Amino acid sequence: MDSICDTLDVEFANEISLLLEPLPSSQIREYFDDLLTTRQCGGLSVKHDDERGKGVYAINVFKEGQLILKDQMLVGAQHSSNKMDCLVCSFCFCFIGSIELQIGRKLYFQGLGISSNGKCHSDATDMEDDSYTVSDINLGECSTNNLKNTTPLPKEIVESLINGKLELPASGRFSLPPVVSCPGGCGETYYCSKSCADMDWKSSHSLLCTGEGSMSLCKEAVSEFIEHANDTNDIFLLAAKVISFTILRYKKLKAAHLKEEKNSAPHGLADISFSLLLEAWKPISVGYKRRWWECIALPADVDRCDEVGFRMQIKEMASTSLQLLKAAIFDKEYAPLFSLDIYGHIIGMFELNNLDLVVASPVEDYFLYIDDLPHPQKKEAEAITKPILDAIGDDYSIGCQGTAFFPLQSCMNHSCCPNAKAFKREEDTDGQATIIALQPIQVGEEVTISYIDEELTYEERQMMLADYGFRCKCLKCLEEGHQSNTNLVTAPTT
Numbered sequence: 001m002d003s004i005c006d007t008l009d010v011e012f013a014n015e016i017s018l019l020l021e022p023l024p025s026s027q028i029r030e031y032f033d034d035l036l037t038t039r040q041c042g043g044l045s046v047k048h049d050d051e052r053g054k055g056v057y058a059i060n061v062f063k064e065g066q067l068i069l070k071d072q073m074l075v076g077a078q079h080s081s082n083k084m085d086c087l088v089c090s091f092c093f094c095f096i097g098s099i100e101l102q103i104g105r106k107l108y109f110q111g112l113g114i115s116s117n118g119k120c121h122s123d124a125t126d127m128e129d130d131s132y133t134v135s136d137i138n139l140g141e142c143s144t145n146n147l148k149n150t151t152p153l154p155k156e157i158v159e160s161l162i163n164g165k166l167e168l169p170a171s172g173r174f175s176l177p178p179v180v181s182c183p184g185g186c187g188e189t190y191y192c193s194k195s196c197a198d199m200d201w202k203s204s205h206s207l208l209c210t211g212e213g214s215m216s217l218c219k220e221a222v223s224e225f226i227e228h229a230n231d232t233n234d235i236f237l238l239a240a241k242v243i244s245f246t247i248l249r250y251k252k253l254k255a256a257h258l259k260e261e262k263n264s265a266p267h268g269l270a271d272i273s274f275s276l277l278l279e280a281w282k283p284i285s286v287g288y289k290r291r292w293w294e295c296i297a298l299p300a301d302v303d304r305c306d307e308v309g310f311r312m313q314i315k316e317m318a319s320t321s322l323q324l325l326k327a328a329i330f331d332k333e334y335a336p337l338f339s340l341d342i343y344g345h346i347i348g349m350f351e352l353n354n355l356d357l358v359v360a361s362p363v364e365d366y367f368l369y370i371d372d373l374p375h376p377q378k379k380e381a382e383a384i385t386k387p388i389l390d391a392i393g394d395d396y397s398i399g400c401q402g403t404a405f406f407p408l409q410s411c412m413n414h415s416c417c418p419n420a421k422a423f424k425r426e427e428d429t430d431g432q433a434t435i436i437a438l439q440p441i442q443v444g445e446e447v448t449i450s451y452i453d454e455e456l457t458y459e460e461r462q463m464m465l466a467d468y469g470f471r472c473k474c475l476k477c478l479e480e481g482h483q484s485n486t487n488l489v490t491a492p493t494t
């Protein structure tokens with residue numbers, strides 16, 4: 001595995017080990033206390049123990065069913081294969097536009113079909129008089145929808161759904177925020193508001209935008225990086241967001257520092273630069289992480305004897321992705337961020353902590369509403385909606401799907417008898433993680449969630465948790481583990 005030589009890893013070995021060094025527990029606690037204050041979440045605290053690392057503890061009592069935490073993601077991305085099904089805000093992941101636009105886009109992409117390389121191909125006409133047109137839609141890979149038993153609609157109807165010329169019955173009850181375009185003009189990301197667009201721009205998108213306003217070194221290089229991620233693993237898009245986020249935070253800290261320096265005796269900037277980079281990196285430094293190619297679970301179809309080769313391939317793929325990212329946004333000033341070791345640890349952090357990003361579809365709610373209407377209205381509405389439902393087929397209910405890193409939720413340890421779970425309620429219409437109490441939780445008790453299906457057998461659970469790199473010692477496992485050991489001892493020999 002050492003055959004992949006990355007010169008930055010050698011040149012910046014000291015800086016890299018400082019970036020990867022765990023923070024002292026007092027700093028970790030301070031960081032999470034501040035974060036909990038910004039989340040307006042008074043009932044929790046993050047503490048460290050030597051056996052299991054960080055954990056989340058209740059400092060208030062929670063009742064069964066009570067909301068424990070709404071956690072805002074640090075970075076997240078919609079799966080490229082899901083972009084055909086759902087148009088969502090690229091920052092908060094709520095659905096945008098209108099029910100008609102959501103349905104029209106879905107039918108439009110279904111109508112295009114999927115070419116042999118898994119990409120959409122476009123042959124539709126533009127509708128230039130509207131702010132969101134068919135030609136605006138740039139999606140990367142398409143999902144392989146289940147199009148069996150669907151009855152296509154005429155192209156003009158699909159176009160009028162997208163253009164807002166056709167209004168569906170009662171769709172006003174399901175109004176969605178308007179579509180706001182990317183300020184950099186990439187035509188690839190859309191938002192629910194100017195404030196989401198601005199926050200995404202300042203957080204990471206300004207460096208990863210492929211539009212005219214991009215702050216990257218080379219827009220074509222950004223496009224190449226994105227294409228590689230779409231073709232291989234969209235986790236690289238999240239890693240790029242983390243690096244951009246750190247660079248932009250660093251630049252902001254440096255600007256504030258220079259402003260302060262003007263008003264006092266100046267110090268050498270070189271000395272202070274790395275400490276500013278460390279500060280900018282703090283939200284990532286507190287995340288539990290290991291190198292991706294070392295911690296990724298061996299897929300079921302890879303034989304144990306091919307393990308070394310598999311891990312080497314993963315490392316090579318990450319190295320290719322990093323070279324493409326370097327061509328897009330590298331600067332010597334923050335060079336250690338572009339070492340393969342740091343890139344591997346960022347992706348490993350996602351591997352070990354990420355939560356599925358799920359937002360339910362308002363299109364599903366819309367069709368359920370129509371189905372529930374009393375008889376005369378239902379018949380009237382269905383005269384219009386039924387052909388549309390027949391054209392979409394079984395996939396009408398697909399919601400937004402992606403992956404995201406949540407700073408507080410990722411501190412929650414696993415238990416096979418958890419007292420909390422990640423659960424989206426009806427009112428949770430964006431990408432935040434929502435954690436709900438499954439049972440009463442007392443002050444001082446650890447808040448735990450299950451990373452796996454806790455109904456599996458003891459052996460199956462341990463096998464699945466081995467992918468997360470640990471053996472579970474929760475009460476249920478201690479009891480069942482003891483029982484299975486006892487059975488082994490007492491089992492009759494044949």
Ligand SMILES: C[S@@+](CC[C@H](N)C(=O)[O-])C[C@H]1O[C@@H](n2cnc3c(N)ncnc32)[C@H](O)[C@@H]1O
Nearest residue numbers: 052053054288353410411412413414468470473
């Ligand atoms: C998502 S993180 C949870 C937070 C983590 N403890 C930390 O320090 O950031 C998952 C990691 O926590 C540890 N962990 C979580 N639940 C555990 C459990 N029931 N028993 C042992 N280790 C556990 C394992 O190292 C696991 O890979």
